[in-house]
Structures are given as C-alpha cells and as structure tokens.
Amino acid sequence: MSEPFFSEHWYRVASLRPRLGQGVTIARRRFAGRPAYVLTDPLTGKSHRLTPHAYALIHRFDGRRTLGDAWSDLAEELGPEAPGQSEVMSLVGQLHGADLIATDRPPDVAEQAERRGKQDRQVFKQNLMGPLSFRLPLFDPDPLLSRTLPLVRWLVGPLGVALWLALVVWALSGVIREFDTIRAAVTDQVLSAGNLALIAAIYVPIKLLHELAHGWVAKRYGVDVHDFGLMFLVFMPVPYVDITAAGALPGRGQRIFVSAAGIMVETALAAGAFLFWRDMEPGLARAALFNVMLIGGVSTVLVNGNPLLRFDGYFILSDLLGIPNLAKRANDWWADHWQATAYRAPDVVPKPASGYEATVFALYAPAAFVYRIAISLTIAAFLVSRFFILGVVFAAWSLFNALLKPVAKAFWTLTTGPRLQRVRGRAVLTTAALGAVVLALLFALPAPWATRTQGVVWLPPSAAVRSDGTGFLAEMAVAPGALVTEGQLIARLDSAVAAAQAEVAEAHAAELRLRLAADAVAAPRTAAITRIELRAAEEDLARALDRLSDLEIRARATGRFEPLKPAGDLVGAHVARGEEIGHVLPTTPPRLRFVVGQSAIDTVRQHLRAAEIRLPTRPAVSMNAGPLREIPAAAFELPSPVLGTAFGGPFPVDPRDETGRRSLARVFQFETDLPEGIPSRFGGRVHVRLDHGTRPLGLQLADALRRLFLRGFDV
Structure with a gap:
C-alpha cells in the first residue's frame, strides 16, 4: 500500500460511535463475478458501492462501539489485508458527507447547511457548464405515477415486453424491405422548414411518454420517484424523471428494465408508426407518423440507446456488464495506469480490476471520448446554422466542456496534482515529449491528401x-x-x-x-x-x-x-x-461528369494533381482519368439524380424538386473522358478521388473544420 497503516490523525476520530443513517439499507450484490455491497439512502435515492472489506467495517457500526474498536476488531480479523487508518478515515468522511452514517455527537447544523449549499452549487455549476442540457425541476411525480400505475401495469410487465418484441420484429422486417423508400422520404421531408416545426411539436409528447415509462416501471418495483422536470437539450424542452433510486433494486433484470423502459416505448411508437405510415396516403398525418419513426428510431440509436453517452443505454450496458459507474471507473483506470506506467509515479496504485474489467475499461473510455467529440461537433454545426452568433457562443461552450475542459483538468493534474509530486519533472518531460510527437505527426508528417466525390457516366x-x-x-x-x-x-x-x-x-x-x-x-x-x-x-x-x-x-x-x-x-x-x-451512344470514349461542393472547389482548383476513378462493379480497381474540364459557372443542378441523397449520393437535394437533381448547395461540375475498354454503363455511378499530393493531417483537419463552419462564418 502506498499509505502508512497508522495515521497521526487517528485520535481525532477513534472515539466516534458511528451508526448507519436513518433508513439506510445495505444489499449484497455481485459485480463482474465479485461480491460487493450497496448502501442506499431512501431520502435521496442515491446508492454507494462498498468493497467486502469496507462492508466488514461498516457492519460493525452499531452506535455503541467506537470507531477505534471497530477498526481494531477488523484488523485482527483480516490481518495484513485490513485497511489502514487513513483509508478508514477517508471512507468515514465520504459516508458522513453523503449523510449515510451518523455519530454520537450532536449534528452540526451549520455543516449540514453548508453541505446542502455545496450540493446546490454543484447542480448550478453543472447547469452552467452544460448550457445545452441543463435541468429545471418542477414537481414530485410520485403521487401521479402511483395513481396511474394500475392502468398500465399489464404493459410494464412480461406481457408488455412480449408485445413490444413482437411489434418491433414485425416492423423491422418491413423496414428492411422498405429501406430505400424510407431513405428517400428522409431526404424529401426532414430538411423542409414545415417538417422541422412538426418534429418540434411531436418530440416533447414522445419524450413525455418515454419518461413516464421509466417512472411506471420503477413504481412497479416499489421505487419512489420524486423528481420530474424539464431538461433543455439544445434549447428544446425535454421532460425527465429522476430514477436514481432504481439503482438499489436487487435484481439486475429489474434495473435493466427500468433503464430500458423509455427506449422500449420510443421503439414501439416508431414501429407502430411505420406500420401505418407505409399504407397511408401523403398528407399531414403521414408526415407526423414519419417523424415519430424518425424520433423513436434515430434518437434511440444516436442518443438514448447509445451506451457511449450517459443516457439510458449507458446504464443498461453497465448492468449488463456488471460494472457500475462504468464511465468514471474507465477514465480512472486509464489515468491510474498512465501515471503508474508512463510517469512511474510511486504514489499511484491502480485500483484492482479483473482482466475482464480491464478490457472493458480500455475500450470504453476512448470510444466514449471520441463519440462525445463527434456529437459536440454535430451540435455545434447545427447551432451555427440555425442560431448564428448565439449558437456559436453556446456551441463553443459545449466544445469547451467536451474537449478543452478534460485537457485543462489533465494539465492541472500534471502540474499540481499531489499524486505526481515526487515525479513532477519526469511527468512534465514525458508529457512534453509525447505532445511533441503528436504535434509532429499532425503538423509535420505528410499524409495523403485528396477530395472524394461521385459522378456519373455522362450522356448528353x-x-x-x-x-x-x-x-x-x-x-x-x-x-x-x-x-x-x-x-x-x-x-x-x-x-x-x-x-x-x-x-x-x-x-x-x-x-x-x-x-x-x-x-x-x-x-x-x-x-x-x-x-x-x-x-x-x-x-x-x-x-x-x-x-x-x-x-x-x-x-x-x-x-x-x-x-x-x-x-x-x-x-x-x-x-x-x-x-x-x-440511346445514340457517341463513338468517342464515354465521358464522366462529377460534382464538387463549394467548400472544396478552391482546393480542387489550386491543388489538383491527378484524378482516379473506381466503378462500383470493380471497387478494387483504380483507373486514372483523363484531363479534367470544368463546366463554366456554378449551379444548383446535379448532372443526375443518382448523385443526390434520395438515391444514395452524397449531395443533399431540395425535397420540393420532383426531378431529384436540384442541390441544396451550390455545386461545380467537371467532365473527363473515361479510359477506353472500361465496362461502363451510361448513367451509372462512378467514385472519384481527386489527388492533391500530401499535406499534414492536422492541417487537413483544420481545413475540414473551416469547411464545416464555412456557411455560418463565411470563411
């Protein structure tokens, strides 16, 4: 152990007579095949996991025995494996701060008030640091859920799960057959202004049913739900219920069912909407059903059901893996092993983890970090395109929380963290060397540089x-x-x-x-x-x-x-x-006509070295194209509908255009002769790679980011 077994401050707490707080319960669980114990506070609904050794100590807290006697008995029982006095003091301090234990001393009202104020400030700080997803509590939903539970009890049980599974499988088989129709409908409807208003009107009721499902399933298992409010996600008011207390449920299946209830409701709504949508005539009702499909399906995959974000899917995955607090433990695992291995810090001892847990931690933390960055960039682009300057401010704040804040925290740990005190110089030099290598890889090492697009075998x-x-x-x-x-x-x-x-x-x-x-x-x-x-x-x-x-x-x-x-x-x-x-096919070699977007046209004009083409029927064969000829003047017209998103192309098209050729953004057309002997089909798709030589990857990423904000900033 890195800390001494005895502590010079032990005398301050040895005479305390601790006991569990009023109503606090202890339940035995198994996580990743190992036993653990969970303390639950019925007032807050929060749960805290204990190791078997910590439980062996807390089990002795009866209000009569002193802390010193309890620790002495534990040390005699466990021998060398017993926790040291410093560890015991840290554990007791954490439990007392969470109001899970009380002592024979009169409660310090001022301290409790300060603790409650600190919690309130922490909530305010979280809202301030996350302005795109802050919470506004409204009322206690427990009475409402209790009164309405009998009406839906049959749905929040095995029968409801069976019906949900049958409905989703039935709809999914139809979605596979109608996939091209759905994809075309996405292009036709989603980008229109009227449909965005319809989505906003439908989104909140769907999310309300989502949260009610969480509450009903939690109540079915006897869990109290005392917090209902609104969470503002990118300025959109979304209902939420706090079901933290469900973490104390003894059965893993029960906890998973509570977490999955909202996803099940949304996917059931999406499945039912699809079954009606496919047979309905065009109109407002059909558009509304399609949006229900979109919200219940896409948001589940990208947000609610995605375990890389701390929403429903995350808690489902944590219970399935048997690893509670997965995100924090994965981040701590990486930090501990990095500091212990790269910095060789003697004061850092990685927390014990099985091979199974270590594998999960090693994979989860980087995947979640990358996905959060991607989502943040997507939100930033959306806000800039919709809310201009205000959107830029909030988008920058979101990116700060997702990227810059973790970097700042790592820098603080490196320069002032107590665990690196004895290896500060080595840690700084190691990090500086690693940073120099990363910068060299990003901004000095040449990397292939190209623009990829699509074209068609052109017939006039x-x-x-x-x-x-x-x-x-x-x-x-x-x-x-x-x-x-x-x-x-x-x-x-x-x-x-x-x-x-x-x-x-x-x-x-x-x-x-x-x-x-x-x-x-x-x-x-x-x-x-x-x-x-x-x-x-x-x-x-x-x-x-x-x-x-x-x-x-x-x-x-x-x-x-x-x-x-x-x-x-x-x-x-x-x-x-x-x-x-x-058709009257020309006797000259067939021509390829392809399109370049406005954001990439300067790069193509100034840095083009060669053009390579690949046919979908022969994707492994790359062929050099002939000299390129730019069609004068930019336009919004695509040479063929196959280049539009409605037919699997990369360019979004105007949903109001019946031909499927009018692009939403200005495009530039180029033409070239195809090599002789190519088994081309007129009107067929061709993949084009425009080679620009080499350029450091960091500069390419900077160009991509500039193009991302090109429309909003006009840069």
Whole structure:
C-alpha cells in the first residue's frame, strides 16, 4: 500500500460511535463475478458501492462501539489485508458527507447547511457548464405515477415486453424491405422548414411518454420517484424523471428494465408508426407518423440507446456488464495506469480490476471520448446554422466542456496534482515529449491528401432517342448497334387517331378552299368570313400533320443506336409521348461528369494533381482519368439524380424538386473522358478521388473544420 497503516490523525476520530443513517439499507450484490455491497439512502435515492472489506467495517457500526474498536476488531480479523487508518478515515468522511452514517455527537447544523449549499452549487455549476442540457425541476411525480400505475401495469410487465418484441420484429422486417423508400422520404421531408416545426411539436409528447415509462416501471418495483422536470437539450424542452433510486433494486433484470423502459416505448411508437405510415396516403398525418419513426428510431440509436453517452443505454450496458459507474471507473483506470506506467509515479496504485474489467475499461473510455467529440461537433454545426452568433457562443461552450475542459483538468493534474509530486519533472518531460510527437505527426508528417466525390457516366440530353408522339411502334428503321446520323429515321409509330385527324383536317380545309372560291364571285361579304374559317382550318391541318410527323422517331445526335429493349419487344408496343426507346451512344470514349461542393472547389482548383476513378462493379480497381474540364459557372443542378441523397449520393437535394437533381448547395461540375475498354454503363455511378499530393493531417483537419463552419462564418 502506498499509505502508512497508522495515521497521526487517528485520535481525532477513534472515539466516534458511528451508526448507519436513518433508513439506510445495505444489499449484497455481485459485480463482474465479485461480491460487493450497496448502501442506499431512501431520502435521496442515491446508492454507494462498498468493497467486502469496507462492508466488514461498516457492519460493525452499531452506535455503541467506537470507531477505534471497530477498526481494531477488523484488523485482527483480516490481518495484513485490513485497511489502514487513513483509508478508514477517508471512507468515514465520504459516508458522513453523503449523510449515510451518523455519530454520537450532536449534528452540526451549520455543516449540514453548508453541505446542502455545496450540493446546490454543484447542480448550478453543472447547469452552467452544460448550457445545452441543463435541468429545471418542477414537481414530485410520485403521487401521479402511483395513481396511474394500475392502468398500465399489464404493459410494464412480461406481457408488455412480449408485445413490444413482437411489434418491433414485425416492423423491422418491413423496414428492411422498405429501406430505400424510407431513405428517400428522409431526404424529401426532414430538411423542409414545415417538417422541422412538426418534429418540434411531436418530440416533447414522445419524450413525455418515454419518461413516464421509466417512472411506471420503477413504481412497479416499489421505487419512489420524486423528481420530474424539464431538461433543455439544445434549447428544446425535454421532460425527465429522476430514477436514481432504481439503482438499489436487487435484481439486475429489474434495473435493466427500468433503464430500458423509455427506449422500449420510443421503439414501439416508431414501429407502430411505420406500420401505418407505409399504407397511408401523403398528407399531414403521414408526415407526423414519419417523424415519430424518425424520433423513436434515430434518437434511440444516436442518443438514448447509445451506451457511449450517459443516457439510458449507458446504464443498461453497465448492468449488463456488471460494472457500475462504468464511465468514471474507465477514465480512472486509464489515468491510474498512465501515471503508474508512463510517469512511474510511486504514489499511484491502480485500483484492482479483473482482466475482464480491464478490457472493458480500455475500450470504453476512448470510444466514449471520441463519440462525445463527434456529437459536440454535430451540435455545434447545427447551432451555427440555425442560431448564428448565439449558437456559436453556446456551441463553443459545449466544445469547451467536451474537449478543452478534460485537457485543462489533465494539465492541472500534471502540474499540481499531489499524486505526481515526487515525479513532477519526469511527468512534465514525458508529457512534453509525447505532445511533441503528436504535434509532429499532425503538423509535420505528410499524409495523403485528396477530395472524394461521385459522378456519373455522362450522356448528353441529345443522346436520348425519345418519341414526340403517341402510338404503337410499327417499324424499326435501323438495326441495334447501327451507326446513325443526326436526323436519321430510327423508328416509326402508327396512330389511327392521328391519321384520321389529319384526313379530317385536310378534307375540311379543301372544302373551305372551294367555298372561298365560290364566295369570292357570288358573295364577297361571306367570303371574308370563309377566309377566316379557312385560316383556322389550315392551322388545324398543320397541327395534325405535325402530329403525324411526330410519329417518326429520329436521332438527335450522331453515334451508335442501342435500344432499351430488343427490337422484337419494341415492335407492336405502345409508346407514349416523351418515352425513351433507346440511346445514340457517341463513338468517342464515354465521358464522366462529377460534382464538387463549394467548400472544396478552391482546393480542387489550386491543388489538383491527378484524378482516379473506381466503378462500383470493380471497387478494387483504380483507373486514372483523363484531363479534367470544368463546366463554366456554378449551379444548383446535379448532372443526375443518382448523385443526390434520395438515391444514395452524397449531395443533399431540395425535397420540393420532383426531378431529384436540384442541390441544396451550390455545386461545380467537371467532365473527363473515361479510359477506353472500361465496362461502363451510361448513367451509372462512378467514385472519384481527386489527388492533391500530401499535406499534414492536422492541417487537413483544420481545413475540414473551416469547411464545416464555412456557411455560418463565411470563411
């Protein structure tokens, strides 16, 4: 042990006669296969875990025996494994500070008031340091939950779990089949302003049911719930209930059920909404159901159900693993082992942990840290885009808590922490050397630098062989694969209606010509009226003849004709106006047209060295593209809908655009010739890598961060 067995301050506490606080209970548990004991305060609902040795001491606190006698008995019983006097004093101080034990001495009212004030200040400090998620307590929900529990008891038991599982599995099987439709609906609806207002209206009621589910399940197991309020997440008021007392439940399954109740409600709502949404006609009700799916599904995966954030999923994982207080213990494990190994600090002794626990700690802490940073950056980008300057301030505060605060805390430990007092110089030098290595890796070591985007095998609009009329295809004038020139006849349609209309129009015009000739001699006044009628009839005849000429499908470009279907299937088929029957493929090498976003266009223009392409059908094969040609002027139009998010592309498109080609942001188009011999399919997707050489990774990250805030800051 790093601390002496005896303490010079022991005499100050040896005569105390401690006892457990009023109502405090002790329950035996097993965590990660090892026994432990949990103290629970019924007033606050908070639980505290004790080791078997600590329990052996506290078990002797009966209010009659002095602390000195209790420790002496424990030392005699455990021998060398007994805790030292300093450890005992630290334990007693922590328990007394948590109001879990009392002594024979009169309570210090001033000390209790100070302790309560300290707790209040701590809550205020947490709200201040986390302005994007501060809590506002409102009332005690316990009476309400007790009165309403009989109405839902059948749902918060085994029957409810079975129904939930059946509903989710049923809906999930449908989601897999309808995944493309759902993805397209996300693009069409989520980004619209009206839908954001609908999400805000739906979000709070869903979260209210979420929190009520926590409370009902906790009440089912006899847990009191005394705190209900609002938690403001990125300015959005979200209900919460404090179910901390559920941590004292003896059964692991009970604790998991309490933690998972809210997630189960949200996923059940999402599943039910999907089953109705897929069969409902477009409208407000269908949009509302889709948003229920979005909130209940996406928020569960990213936030509530994600164990890397301290929400429901975290507590579920902690109980599943049998490791309470997982996040803090994982961080402490990393700190202790780093200080003991890298700094060789003699005063740092890592807390005992099994191989299983050590593996969990080693994986969890860095994963949670990286995920929190990613979420913070996402929130920062959202706030900047929606709330401008105010959003920037709060986003910076959020990033401070997620990144800068841990760094500042580590710096304080390094420079003033008592555990590193004897190895301060070594610790500073080691950290400085490590920092220099990291900085060199980030800002001195060259790393591959490239912009990745997507394009399509490009066909100009004139390549489409499209009918201008409507009829049945009577004849193919050219064979598949034949070379054709612009204006050459490719196919001819037959339309009895168009032919009859032309005959009628021609006969009517001929009749009026004869009448006009007669009226010009016999009735000059009538001739003027007949002349007007003849002019209208000739216009009708011209339109009828145009419709007849539209039955001839001609090439709009020079190249090789390729029908969409075999000629035998086309002949006799009905062809509607505007329908394509094939393409005239250019005899030159096929062209690739790809898109670069506005945030990356300067990099592409100034630092482009080469372009590589990969086809989805041959992802392992990289091919060099030819010289690039930029299409003049930026625009919001994509060359093909496949580049939009509705069809799996990287560029968000305007949900109001029926063509799926109008981008929400300005884009720049480039064109290049594809290498000969590539098995390309016109209109197919192509992955493009624009090589810029090398650049240190830190500078690339800085560029990415600048592009992230490009729209909000105009930098």
